[in-house]
Amino acid sequence: MILWAALLMSYCCLGMNGAAAKSTGLERIEKCGTRCSQGLHCKTKPGYLVSPPCQNAVVGLNMSFVFHNISLSTVMSCEGRQKCSLHLRIKTVLQLNESIHGLSICTVTAGMMVNCQTFSFTRSSRERMSGLQVEVENDCTDVSPNQQVQVMVKTVPSYCGITWTGTYDAPQCISKDLRRHVPECITGRLSYDVNPERKELTVSVSDMLENHNYHLRLCYKDFICFGTGASALIKKEEPVKNTTLLYSRPLPCLCIEGWSAVVDAPRVQVCPFKDRLEELWFGATFDPVEKILSWEPVCPVTSVVTLCQKKEEGVCVDLPHASQNVSRGKITFTEVDPHPQLCIKFTAGSHSWTRCPFADGRFQAWEMEVTRQQDHEEVRMMSQISATFSVGLCVKSAGPAVCQITKTHTVHVETNKAVGLKLAEELCNSCVQVKRLDVKYAATVIHCLAQCNQSSPLTAVIASRTSGGLTWVVLLVGVCLSGLIMVTLVLHVLLTVYQKRKQKRNGNEKQIDPALDCVVPALQIHLLGGILIPDSSQCGNTEKANFITA
Known part of the structure; x- marks a missing residue:
């Protein structure tokens, strides 16, 4: 029992889903025609090329009395899967009267002549159903997708002031039902795969119009789609409907466009990179x-x-x-x-x-050059063109990275001529803010200089090391000279003692060896550029003795 209930519920659900799916498409008809209420006999006749003049209506006959409801809709008739056409269905509900012998329905579309049809009621049927509401339905007016139709319904004979007019818009090709079955709407379905390394789009086509070739191309979408030059033609006899198109950049407006090879064929577009x-x-x-x-x-x-x-x-x-x-x-x-x-x-x-189009510095017109000079930094402006700059001294606050201007100077720089800012005394612990003034849009460049207390200790250390080195050199030279003088004095004393002893030994002998005459003068030296040279004028041919200090 439970199984039967489940099967019954499944059948009901499937039936409801099928009805819902069917309702999403247009109603199908086998063939068009005219249908009247049961008991009312209608005859269809071609309308007049020129409508006859209207007649004065009888008393009590007016618009609201005659027409109670007029509805317009679209139906579809098909001869094959892709050979369907659209028809306008006009359904009229009117109050039948012995003065009304029939209806006249005319339709007008843009660029077309008026198309009229007349539906007359037989005398016996209208006499039998006089005073009753009857229904007349006709669906033989051909329409095209997205076409606007103007409809006029009149009585026969035509009474003045009793004419219903309305406007109807046929369905557009955006309907899936039309895109699959109406030739004017069949665009084909496009799918694609992207190969970014080779910059290729592999495009496949399905549901294309039977027995016709198919065009594909790449285009840039705007008001219309401008072709890029990449295109292909898929032959109708090819079993596999795909091709490969090359692209240069993945732009969001680059689209794949496809259409059947027929006159005024609708086109379909898909844009693979629309989010790029x-x-x-x-x-x-x-x-x-x-x-x-x-x-x-x-x-x-x-x-x-x-x-x-x-x-x-x-x-x-x-x-x-x-x-x-x-x-x-x-x-x-x-x-x-x-x-x-x-x-x-x-x-x-x-x-x-x-x-940042100028990040590579190819167009940079000026620059700020900062050089280190002992205990401070020097700033120079270099420009490839003549330009005027605002140069400000500022101090960065501890909070936000904002430079508070303290002084501002205007500097003009000629082409390829460096200009020093001459602000060395003022730059200590500060920043330099530079902006070009002779243009409308310019960046504000800030360069912060080294702090003064960072350079002083380094200078003191260098000066201390230099002074210490010179002191050691002077002391070394002084010691060497003192030692040399002491040695000379000792030798002088020794020679003097030796000479006195020799005189005593020889008694009263007065003869002196000439070689000794040269000893004492030899000790009478002169200091000349660190070289000791004896006085050679008293020594005859005695050789010079040179001493080079270390």
């Missing part, structure tokens, strides 16, 4: 002569472009009055200083990206 917004923020150009920075998006995108300055912490701080909104078209910033710290910030939605 980061690819858009390249291609900024700079004119160094005009000082113009420009950027143009390769894809339409709504964003805000702002000039900013890159800080040490990696944060890019917006420059004042340097933002522009862009969706398509070119934006320009005039009077721009191409400093490596000057960047462009792109903001789309809640995300931001930063690009």
Whole structure:
């Protein structure tokens, strides 16, 4: 029993799901025609090319009395899986009266002539059903997808003031039912695989229009899709419907477009890189002569472009009055200083990206040169063009990285000529803040110098070591000279004693050896540049003796 109940519930669920699935598509009809209420006999006749003039209505006959409800809808008739057509179904509910012999329904579409049909009621049937509400339904008016149709319903004969008019929009091709079965809507289904290393897109096509070739291409999507040059044709007889297309950059507006090889065929597009917004923020150009920075998006995108300055912490701080909104078209910033710290910030939605076009220093027009000179640092400005700068002395606070200006100077630098700031006495324990003044957008560069108390001990140590070395040299020379003088005096004393003893030994002998005459003068030396030279004028041919001090 339980099993039967489960089977019954499953059957009911499947039936409901099937009905729901069927309800998502259009109603199918075998063939079009006209249907009237039971007991009312209708005859269909072609309408008049020129409508006859209206007649005055009888008393009590008006719009609200005659027409109670008129509805418009679309149905589909098919001759094959991909050979279906659309029809407009017009259903009218009216109060039948002996003065009403039938209905006239006319439809008008853009660029087409008026199409009218007349439905007349037989005399016997209208006399039998007079005073009753009857229904007339017709679904033989052909319509195209997304077509607007104007409908007019009149009585026969036509009474003045009793005409119903309405407008109907046929379903669009976005309906899955139409895209699979109506030739005007069949675009094919595209699937793809991406090979980023080889920059290839392998595209497969399914559900394409039978017995027709199929076109594929890559294009950049805007108001229309502009082709990139990469295209392919898939033959209808090929068993495998795929091909490979090459791309250069994964841009968000790069799409794959496909369509059947028939006149005015609808097209389908899929965009594999639609989320790759980061690819858009390249291609900024700079004119160094005009000082113009420009950027143009390769894809339409709504964003805000702002000039900013890159800080040490990696944060890019917006420059004042340097933002522009862009969706398509070119934006320009005039009077721009191409400093490596000057960047462009792109903001789309809640995300931001930063690009620094001058980071490589290729366009850098000026620089600040800092050199170390003993106990302080010297700052010079170098510029490849004539420019004017604001140079400020500032001190960084202990909290936020903000430099408080204490003094400001204006410096003009000629082309390729270095200018010293001559602020050595004032730079101690300070920072130098430099900004170019002759442009509209410029970065503010800060360089903090070494503290004074860091250089003084180093200088004192170097001076102490130099003074100590010179003192040792002087002491060494003094000791050497004192020793030499003492040795000379000792030799002089010894020679004098020796000479007196010899005189006593010889008695009254007065003869003196000439060699000894040269001994005492030899000890009478002269100091000349550290070399001891004896007086040779008293010694005849005696050789010179040279002594070189250490």
